[in-house]
Amino acid sequence: MTTDLASTTPPAGTPPARPRRRSGRWPWFSGTVMVLFAFCGAFGALVSPHDPNKVDLSQSLKPPVFAGGSTSYLLGTDQLGRDVLSRLLAGAQVSFLVAAGAVLIAGAFGLLIALLAGYLGGRLDTVLTRVADASMAFPVVLLAIVIVAIYGKGVTVVILVLVVAGWPQYARVLRSEVIRIRHQDFVTMARIMGGSRFWAITRHVVPNLIPTLLVLATLQVGLAIIAEGSLSFLGIGVPPPAASWGNMLADGRTFLATAWWLPVVPGVALSITVLAANLLGDWLRHALDPATRR
Amino acid sequence: MLQITNLTTHYFFGGQVTPAARGVTLNLPKGSAMAIVGESGSGKSTVAMSVMRMIRPPIGDIAEGEIRIGGTDVTRATPRQMRELLRTQIGFVPQDPTTALDPLYTIRSQIVEAMPHVERARRDEVIVELLTSLGIVDAAARLKQHPHQFSGGMRQRVAIAIALAKEPQLLIADEPTTALDVTTQIGILRLLDRLRRERHLTTMFITHNIRVARLVCQDVAVMYGGVVVESGPLTVVADNPSHPYTRALLDASSLDVGPRQRLRAISGSPPSLTAMPPGCPFAPRCPSATDLCHQRMPATTRRPDGASYACWNPVTS
Numbered sequence: 001m002t003t004d005l006a007s008t009t010p011p012a013g014t015p016p017a018r019p020r021r022r023s024g025r026w027p028w029f030s031g032t033v034m035v036l037f038a039f040c041g042a043f044g045a046l047v048s049p050h051d052p053n054k055v056d057l058s059q060s061l062k063p064p065v066f067a068g069g070s071t072s073y074l075l076g077t078d079q080l081g082r083d084v085l086s087r088l089l090a091g092a093q094v095s096f097l098v099a100a101g102a103v104l105i106a107g108a109f110g111l112l113i114a115l116l117a118g119y120l121g122g123r124l125d126t127v128l129t130r131v132a133d134a135s136m137a138f139p140v141v142l143l144a145i146v147i148v149a150i151y152g153k154g155v156t157v158v159i160l161v162l163v164v165a166g167w168p169q170y171a172r173v174l175r176s177e178v179i180r181i182r183h184q185d186f187v188t189m190a191r192i193m194g195g196s197r198f199w200a201i202t203r204h205v206v207p208n209l210i211p212t213l214l215v216l217a218t219l220q221v222g223l224a225i226i227a228e229g230s231l232s233f234l235g236i237g238v239p240p241p242a243a244s245w246g247n248m249l250a251d252g253r254t255f256l257a258t259a260w261w262l263p264v265v266p267g268v269a270l271s272i273t274v275l276a277a278n279l280l281g282d283w284l285r286h287a288l289d290p291a292t293r294r
Numbered sequence: 295m296l297q298i299t300n301l302t303t304h305y306f307f308g309g310q311v312t313p314a315a316r317g318v319t320l321n322l323p324k325g326s327a328m329a330i331v332g333e334s335g336s337g338k339s340t341v342a343m344s345v346m347r348m349i350r351p352p353i354g355d356i357a358e359g360e361i362r363i364g365g366t367d368v369t370r371a372t373p374r375q376m377r378e379l380l381r382t383q384i385g386f387v388p389q390d391p392t393t394a395l396d397p398l399y400t401i402r403s404q405i406v407e408a409m410p411h412v413e414r415a416r417r418d419e420v421i422v423e424l425l426t427s428l429g430i431v432d433a434a435a436r437l438k439q440h441p442h443q444f445s446g447g448m449r450q451r452v453a454i455a456i457a458l459a460k461e462p463q464l465l466i467a468d469e470p471t472t473a474l475d476v477t478t479q480i481g482i483l484r485l486l487d488r489l490r491r492e493r494h495l496t497t498m499f500i501t502h503n504i505r506v507a508r509l510v511c512q513d514v515a516v517m518y519g520g521v522v523v524e525s526g527p528l529t530v531v532a533d534n535p536s537h538p539y540t541r542a543l544l545d546a547s548s549l550d551v552g553p554r555q556r557l558r559a560i561s562g563s564p565p566s567l568t569a570m571p572p573g574c575p576f577a578p579r580c581p582s583a584t585d586l587c588h589q590r591m592p593a594t595t596r597r598p599d600g601a602s603y604a605c606w607n608p609v610t611s
Contacts, residue, residue: 122352185388185390185393185394186393186394186395186396188348188388189386189388189394189453189456191348192346192348192380192384192386193380193381193386193407193408193456193460194376194377194378194380194381194382195377196377203396204396207396207398208396208398290397290398290440290442291397291440291442
């Protein structure tokens with residue numbers, strides 16, 4: 001991924017027609033990466049050059065093509081002779097599923113709890129807030145071990161762990177936003193104009209929560225991908241031989257001195273994706289706000 | 295049109311029952327405009343919110359009395375009936391125009407919400423007409439704009455447009471000009487007065503400035519400590535007040551204060567809602583208070599000129 005910096009500065013001598021707003025958010029970069037990520041997640045298996053799980057010890061630890069390797073293994077091979085590119089594509093599917101699943105489910109659940117606690121208030125608010133606090137105080141890894149002990153390993157279990165660990169983040173931040181928005185006059189006005197409580201929530205409270213929710217969700221996309229990696233790294237994530245970016249990193253770690261591409265390739269993919277997710281969220285937040293839009 | 299009889303509204307603060315309006319009786323015939331005047335915490339907004347049934351548990355509740363709008367008793371209306379009434383009959387102009395509009399939606403879509411009765415194809419036309427009559431220039435071009443593109447006075451006009459779009463029978467304005475600068479204030483007040491006359495709107499105008507009320511209203515009710523202390527035709531009450539509080543309020547907003555003269559403020563502060571004296575609420579600050587004033591609430595006395603007051607020792611002019 002290269003960035004053409006020259007295209008963002010107008011050529012010298014010609015006066016700029018109108019001053020270009022420097023957003024610094026690179027929507028084209030983050031958009032492209034996220035689309036590519038989603039595409040690899042959905043159709044990676046179709047474009048994969050090799051079977052990601054095929055072991056061929058005669059081809060083990062081949063370097064990537066740009067480090068002197070052959071073109072048949074573009075990103076090299078691991079210690080068992082499996083194609084790193086194919087495994088990266090297969091891992092993208094796992095990472096995409098985990099990130100999308102965890103963020104959507106935890107976000108929706110957190111939003112629901114935040115609306116109940118923040119809008120209805122009272123004793124329900126106290127109970128829900130305490131439950132969220134208690135969940136946040138519980139260590140994620142311990143939680144993961146417990147859940148894995150009950151349900152076994154797998155992608156859905158990883159998503160479950162991240163949802164259970166992640167929803168209080170949304171619930172807490174969004175609850176305070178709900179309370180802030182609820183006391184704005186336009187929500188009261190909606191009720192005074194004869195709108196139902198449901199109308200006030202869906203028409204005014206939720207849309208005004210979207211910017212906050214977006215920023216939270218895109219931050220959590222990054223965290224979810226990394227968390228999946230951490231769980232796989234600890235051996236309680238996606239079970240081998242299935243590839244995930246996390247277990248590729250974990251397995252490749254021991255080869256850092258001899259075959260650097262094994263940890264570096266999934267690491268770079270992870271970093272770029274997380275960065276793109278965060279930039280995209282930041283850009284979306286500004287693009288959706290009528291006051292900062294153009 | 296609007297009849298409030300013996301209204302008592304309570305707030306529930308921290309498990310405590312706090313009366314914010316006590317025995318309020320007001321009568322607004324169709325097409326009339328009444329000002330509710332009083333200091334902060336005098337209960338004037340509580341009365342307005344009670345009329346719209348916006349005070350419900352767990353915040354508070356109407357404890358006693360009757361509020362009739364047209365033929366409906368609001369205190370007995372079901373939530374569904376009440377929403378219908380609010381949607382079709384009551385227009386409300388809020389105090390602060392900066393937060394009354396949702397920043398996410400265009401002006402047009404926020405006004406359209408209040409006019410489901412107008413057929414789709416005619417909506418834009420009706421809105422432009424309404425906004426133009428409210429003094430918004432080039433209204434057609436501004437429909438697609440968002441609230442942040444409007445100034446404070448313009449937003450207040452939009453808020454008024456929303457209140458009027460449903461063609462209400464009753465308009466409740468809660469200090470609609472307090473947040474605006476003086477020149478804009480006059481414009482908005484003249485506008486409200488014109489609209490009332492043109493549309494035979496019954497108007498309830500809440501303000502803390504009795505002089506502002508004069509521009510819009512014929513009747514006045516002066517509230518203090520949750521009680522109506524004096525009411526009647528505005529000119530009669532303003533020229534010849536009976537209650538010492540009305541007198542003090544008029545003096546305090548008097549314009550003929552020369553240089554190096556003290557402003558005639560009312561000493562002390564309004565009583566706390568949680569610790570209301572048993573007698574007249576104004577007694578602790580009243581210059582002519584007697585022992586009786588501190589012990590018993592005075593009954594309402596009618597004057598021959600149409601005004602009435604609740605005081606043991608009325609001001610004689």
